[in-house]
Amino acid sequence: MTFCGATIGLEPPLALLAELTHRCPLRCAYCSNPLALDPASRELDTAAWCRVLDEAADLGIIQVHFSGGEPTARKDLEALIAHATAAGLYANLITSAVLLDRARLERLRNAGLQHVQIGFQDTQPAKAELISGFPGGQAKKLEVARAVTDVGMALTVNAIVQRHNIDRVDDFIDMALELKAGRIEIANVQYYGWALKNRAALMPTREQLVHMDERVRARLPELKGQLVVDYVVPDYYAKRPKACMGGWGRKFLNVTPSGSVLPCHAAETIPGMTFDRVTERPLADIWANSAAFQRYRGTDWMPQPCRSCDQKEIDWGGCRCQALALTGNADNTDPVCDLSEHHGLLAEIAAEDGGTAEAPITYRSFSL
Amino acid sequence: MTDGVTEEDRVRLAPGVMLRQDRVRGHWQLLGPERVLILDEVALEVVRAVTAQPQTDQPPVTVGMAIGALAAQFDAPRDEIAADVLELLGDMIAKGFLTR
Numbered sequence: 250m251t252f253c254g255a256t257i258g259l260e261p262p263l264a265l266l267a268e269l270t271h272r273c274p275l276r277c278a279y280c281s282n283p284l285a286l287d288p289a290s291r292e293l294d295t296a297a298w299c300r301v302l303d304e305a306a307d308l309g310i311i312q313v314h315f316s317g318g319e320p321t322a323r324k325d326l327e328a329l330i331a332h333a334t335a336a337g338l339y340a341n342l343i344t345s346a347v348l349l350d351r352a353r354l355e356r357l358r359n360a361g362l363q364h365v366q367i368g369f370q371d372t373q374p375a376k377a378e379l380i381s382g383f384p385g386g387q388a389k390k391l392e393v394a395r396a397v398t399d400v401g402m403a404l405t406v407n408a409i410v411q412r413h414n415i416d417r418v419d420d421f422i423d424m425a426l427e428l429k430a431g432r433i434e435i436a437n438v439q440y441y442g443w444a445l446k447n448r449a450a451l452m453p454t455r456e457q458l459v460h461m462d463e464r465v466r467a468r469l470p471e472l473k474g475q476l477v478v479d480y481v482v483p484d485y486y487a488k489r490p491k492a493c494m495g496g497w498g499r500k501f502l503n504v505t506p507s508g509s510v511l512p513c514h515a516a517e518t519i520p521g522m523t524f525d526r527v528t529e530r531p532l533a534d535i536w537a538n539s540a541a542f543q544r545y546r547g548t549d550w551m552p553q554p555c556r557s558c559d560q561k562e563i564d565w566g567g568c569r570c571q572a573l574a575l576t577g578n579a580d581n582t583d584p585v586c587d588l589s590e591h592h593g594l595l596a597e598i599a600a601e602d603g604g605t606a607e608a609p610i611t612y613r614s615f616s617l
Numbered sequence: 618m619t620d621g622v623t624e625e626d627r628v629r630l631a632p633g634v635m636l637r638q639d640r641v642r643g644h645w646q647l648l649g650p651e652r653v654l655i656l657d658e659v660a661l662e663v664v665r666a667v668t669a670q671p672q673t674d675q676p677p678v679t680v681g682m683a684i685g686a687l688a689a690q691f692d693a694p695r696d697e698i699a700a701d702v703l704e705l706l707g708d709m710i711a712k713g714f715l716t717r
């Protein structure tokens with residue numbers, strides 16, 4: 250398929266985040282889902298998802314990440330994974346694990362699932378459950394994690410790091426080794442959605458971050474060849490932003506439970522955006538021409554200081570959702586950048602919210 | 618901690634890793650959890666050689682056997698390619714695409 254003019258120089262995307270549902274038995278205080286969740290009645294059905302997967306593979310996507318909410322809440326997950334695999338896609342599952350058991354893992358593996366990523370809130374059960382609001386969750390996660398490698402799939406431990414667990418980063422690494430995970434992702438909470446509401450309760454102090462950073466770096470040599478470590482320096486203490494999603498509309502697309510196509514999972518927080526839906530327009534056309542993808546694609550939209558900066562095709566001006574959350578305008582340079590006039594805000598917020606005072610936690614809530 | 622790969626080692630694709638041709642872009646690649654390694658022609662032949670399935674009942678090939686096969690295939694002196702192959706394999710193991 251060709252599209253006139255607009256697509257010249259546009260590369261095909263690499264990854265699809267398929268948010269199958271917003272339903273989730275957990276209530277994580279850091280959840281990045283939007284505050285207004287899609288109800289089950291608006292979820293795409295099996296046939297619609299299968300068509301999305303075919304269109305994604307035709308478009309050049311190579312990896313699909315089944316996510317949510319909790320994707321295992323969908324009974325057709327096996328069918329969707331089998332369909333994705335038949336279309337030539339590499340299937341990943343991003344899960345809280347609490348709804349899984351060995352029998353279902355075997356069915357998912359037989360459908361073609363290659364990799365399971367399990368989110369851990371902490372290494373200590375009581376503390377994990379304080380964050381997830383789900384009693385008994387930790388034991389269940391550990392049991393499922395063991396079954397994942399046992400039935401022959403790759404396991405990632407996703408350590409979601411915030412003020413209450415950041416001092417236990419070594420324990421997270423040990424846990425990943427003990428579970429025979431091939432990979433650990435040390436992810437500092439990103440402050441969108443529910444996490445932004447809870448920033449004062451979650452943000453670590455600078456001392457905590459420095460300590461974590463030292464510990465992770467100290468362990469890297471011994472882990473080489475044994476455990477792949479994906480580790481991202483937390484934004485609020487950084488000097489230069491990350492290329493959010495590899496650049497807006499460059500590598501990645503996200504389909505929400507009700508079928509909206511987003512350039513990033515938090516894009517719905519930006520006012521004045523219109524999103525196309527997979528039920529109304531082919532995915533290739535959305536990728537090339539959708540207003541939401543065009544809005545911040547490339548460098549033409551950039552304000553100063555990005556416009557005349559030599560980093561602009563490296564970090565693509567950082568994260569739009571963060572620019573919005575912190576400066577009130579998504580069109581601004583990401584304030585994580587120390588060239589941004591708003592950069593001072595980060596230090597203020599970090600000092601204020603990163604304090605040690607105990608702020609109350611608001612749990613993600615969702616009524617069906 | 619990985620010591621260097623030796624010719625006596627046997628390597629295989631790590632769990633969750635698959636060798637695939639990209640049907641839109643044409644190149645061969647290793648796909649794994651959250652990562653992709655694009656293989657040039659030489660790397661592709663190395664991966665194929667070290668993961669080759671021998672006759673049933675036979676143990677998997679050793680790295681040394683694979684080097685021998687590659688030397689014959691490319692009509693190249695064995696010692697010249699051995700060091701390069703070992704280095705390439707060490708790198709792929711460190712990145713989690715292969716395992717011993």
Ligand code: SF4
Pocket residue numbers: 273274275276277279280281282317318319345368613
């Ligand atoms: S972050 Fe927690 S509440 Fe949000 S979808 Fe994931 S497991 Fe559910």
Ligand code: SF4
Pocket residue numbers: 489490554555556558559560561562564565566567582583586587588589
């Ligand atoms: S000014 Fe813009 S392009 Fe330059 S480093 Fe900062 S965010 Fe990146």
